[in-house]
Amino acid sequence: MTTKITEQDETRASLYWWFASLFSQELTAEQLKQYRASPLGQGRALLNALAEQKEFNDAANAVITALDNLVKLPHPELELAADFSQLLLTDLKTGAPPYASLYLDQKGLLFQQPHDDMQALLQDQGLRITPDFNEPADHLAIQLDYLGNLILQTSTQDPQAQHQFIQRHLLNWLPQWVTRSRQVRRNGFYPALAQLLLQFIEQDSQQPQPVAAHI
Template sequence: MTIAASVSQENEIRASIYWWFATVFTKELDKQQLASYTSGEGAQLLKQLADTAELSSAVTMIKNNLAKLSAFKHPELELAADFCQQFLSDSKVGAPPYASVYLSANKLMFQEPHEKMRALLVSQGLQVDPNFNEPADHLAIQLDYLGNLILREAPAQQQADFINQHLLCWLPLWLDALRKVSKGGFYQGFAELLVGYLKLELSEL
């Protein structure tokens, strides 16, 4: 195998991880998706990430919450309720996953981060899926974009700039808001895992 092929394979794995994170924050998980985190591909990936010391506590939080959910007859409905309360509510009672909410003075949507993200998507010939009717600065769209950037093997500096300028500039604020409403739940665990993973990625780019 050539060196170029090895790099491409690594980037394919990295991109898939960001797309995996994106699916968690796109919409409520169905029964099959949730099951994958206890006995499927999701569980395997969590196990691999837990081998990294900086990520292990976040994975433990996720697994502990999965164990609590298993006590319910319909755990996917319990988790869907958490998703709605945390991400589909305003910033007074939830933690909406939009950069504009945390980077604008009045915590409003469709502000400068949204416009910058729209411009980036256009520059790469990308667009938001019409079936996902959300602003361009939604976390899932940003993660999807980063995955595409990686798969296209954009320069490391370009990837690092995006992580710094479009993700880590607001995700710690979002995580603080989520901690107040989540109380150690499934989505807080994934948010902690994402932020930890981004910081590790940044240190290696």
């Protein structure tokens, strides 16, 4: 049976892919321009749209404030790259690396059951991690990318698979990761973005369609 893909499906999938892209690699100077208030870039327009929804107002505005402070600096892309590195490319002692295994394994080790579970899901769908993104399968960006694909495969007509994935593979560790990200003091862009992601996922899991309806 052919799955009917609605506009809301496409919007939700695109939002998860957007979050995935932001947590997979640093923004370049050219990409950062899309988040400036003037002239209004696509990234900024998306954040503004999220800020207009009461569920995401505080978190989205925190991201916007961090960006506005960032672009005042002489080399904002270098500052943001340093933030990315300190938060996402270090260990739990100094940062908040985005791997489910670290937060779900009792010893805080990589390549544990969450990694194996994600590998199995990817293989079942015939998906592979691109060679240029050499990360464990339970990296947040990979999980979000998978969820975007899952949305288009199952559609909002049958959201149960999406709901189960969110509960079993994201919401079981993301709150811990967001809390940890707040403890890493830098510009504040990525911790605010992490909080926005968490709020979006929590709301989307409860009401898949309305979240994307006005974005």
